[in-house]
Amino acid sequence: MATIECKNLVKKYDDGFPAINDVSIDIADGEFIILVGPSGCGKSTLLRMIVGLEDITSGDLLIDGKRVNEVAPRDRNLSMVFQNYALYPHLTVFENIAFPLRLNKNKAEAGNIDEKVRRAADMLDLNEHLDRKPGNLSGGQRQRVAMGRAIVREADAFLFDEPLSNLDAKLRGQMRTQIAQLQRTLGTTSVYVTHDQTEAMTLGDRVAVLKRGVLQQIASPRELYEQPINLFVAGFIGSPEMNFLPAHAENGQLRTPIGDLEVPEGHYKAAEGKKIVLLGVRPEHFEDAKLVDDGIRDHGTVFTADITHTEWLGNEQYGYIRYDADQEVKGTLDELAKDLDGDEFNPQVVVALDSTSRIRGGQQAEVWMDTRKLHVFDPETGDNLTRDAEAGAKLTEEAAKERADEIKRAQENAEQR
Structure with missing residues (x-):
């Protein structure tokens, strides 16, 4: 070695x-x-x-x-x-x-x-x-x-x-x-x-x-x-990919094409004073609002959206929400799409829904978003403005310790065989 x-x-x-x-x-x-x-x-x-x-x-x-x-x-x-x-x-x-x-x-x-x-x-x-x-x-x-x-x-x-x-x-x-x-x-x-x-x-x-x-x-x-460091890493890691939404900070909320979002104070401050930011949110941080418990519901925002279609996979399903592209960030997102081996950015949001959800394509639905999990990106630099570097480093330290223990157990089991 x-x-x-x-x-x-x-x-x-x-x-x-x-x-x-x-x-x-x-x-x-x-x-x-x-x-x-x-x-x-x-x-x-x-x-x-x-x-x-x-x-x-x-x-x-x-x-x-x-x-x-x-x-x-x-x-x-x-x-x-x-x-x-x-x-x-x-x-x-x-x-x-x-x-x-x-x-x-x-x-x-x-x-x-x-x-x-x-x-x-x-x-x-x-x-x-x-x-x-x-x-x-x-x-x-x-x-x-x-x-x-x-x-x-x-x-x-x-x-x-x-x-x-x-x-x-x-x-x-x-x-x-x-x-x-x-x-x-x-x-x-x-x-x-x-x-x-x-x-x-x-x-x-x-x-x-x-x-x-x-x-x-x-x-x-x-x-x-x-805790991705920038837009590229956030977009590359994860399947389905992270959703990116243009947003403006206004009156304590972040205004987006799918609705106005109540967000944690730190996220609002990261966007405040900037002409426009990009919000990153993963599909699994959405849910059918009807299926969210009251205790969890308060940690996010409910918005109404037109669902274009859904895909049912047995254990889960995905819903798709189209929105109008913002010309201020379209160039940035098109470039990101090309960097990720795509053609151009597709202005849609993919939401993961429980398999029991009755939301279907062609109808309006109430969707809940866990705004604690949002990332705020600067579209000019690509930097993640809400990244917690200390929390990220801790995750990597924990993973290293867990893998060392796993290797030790695997080698002990091999010796016993």
């Missing part, structure tokens, strides 16, 4: 374009870090810089405190799992897993190779497939073989480059669970690139959000979700 330190890393191509621009990340021994962001944000480039497949223009990369900028990939003792598996089709599963050990015969005797391969195969439920060729395996099985090859190397860190993107939804879920359990059991430092929200939020100790080669925020998934 190892620590990995990225200090002011820059990667510029021949045309001067900075694919990675002054990124600094300290990865602790045994930590699981996720690199996430829209297409072209630089996440895969950063991973390749760490493993040595991309040159570093400036800055320092340290592994266990040693600068490795000029060290060849094979000498960094890092193991990479690729999106396309990179298996040898003419070799059996056993030989594919054993391949890196065969390259280092001086480090591993034949008997030791057999032991390591079978131990890795046991971890990954591959014992029944050791004599098969990759062409006869499913996508999930091939990816497990690629992971087995990484495990036997006993590398200082695992690097994953969108390893599950070629799998269907069901297999992705199964493999995600296996990767999480494996990382906890081995406690190996891991860096994982993905564009998938679920992978980012469920796998990582911390998640680093990148935009156009610039690190926006690195924190625990919960801190990113509850």
Whole structure:
């Protein structure tokens, strides 16, 4: 295992374009870090810089405190799992897993190779497939073989480059669970690139959000979700996405296209004196007003809205509210949509409703919003004006402690087996 330190890393191509621009990340021994962001944000480039497949223009990369900028990939003792598996089709599963050990015969005797391969195969439920060729395996099985090859190397860190993107939804879920359990059991430092929200939020100790080669925020998934630093992070993290509403502070309320909102004093003060702000509120912070208990109702605002349509999903449903775009912030929101791999901003609010709600499309309905959960953003800078940095840091500290305890339990259970 190892620590990995990225200090002011820059990667510029021949045309001067900075694919990675002054990124600094300290990865602790045994930590699981996720690199996430829209297409072209630089996440895969950063991973390749760490493993040595991309040159570093400036800055320092340290592994266990040693600068490795000029060290060849094979000498960094890092193991990479690729999106396309990179298996040898003419070799059996056993030989594919054993391949890196065969390259280092001086480090591993034949008997030791057999032991390591079978131990890795046991971890990954591959014992029944050791004599098969990759062409006869499913996508999930091939990816497990690629992971087995990484495990036997006993590398200082695992690097994953969108390893599950070629799998269907069901297999992705199964493999995600296996990767999480494996990382906890081995406690190996891991860096994982993905564009998938679920992978980012469920796998990582911390998640680093990148935009156009610039690190926006690195924190625990919960801190990113509850205390995003800016519009981009708020819009990128979460599915469905956070809703954004233009608002004006007036007479103690925030006036929005869907109604006037009574908000906590701190939120009003954040918006007061500004020509216009953007309110961020997540779908789950709405509810059918008829289903909200009186004790909770006082912590929010009830407004009347025209519901264009609803989507019932069994355990929950979503309602959609259209509103007229505000020209003062339309450019900002259109740019944000493009940054998030969209075309242009869609002026609508998505509200999550209890599955028992009888609200239906084409009718007016009373909807409750939990205004305690609102975020107020400056549309010019994108900054979150209501972010509680101290509360966010506490969430990340708690997550680190919980994950350390989880790794300890996983390793104890593995030893008992």
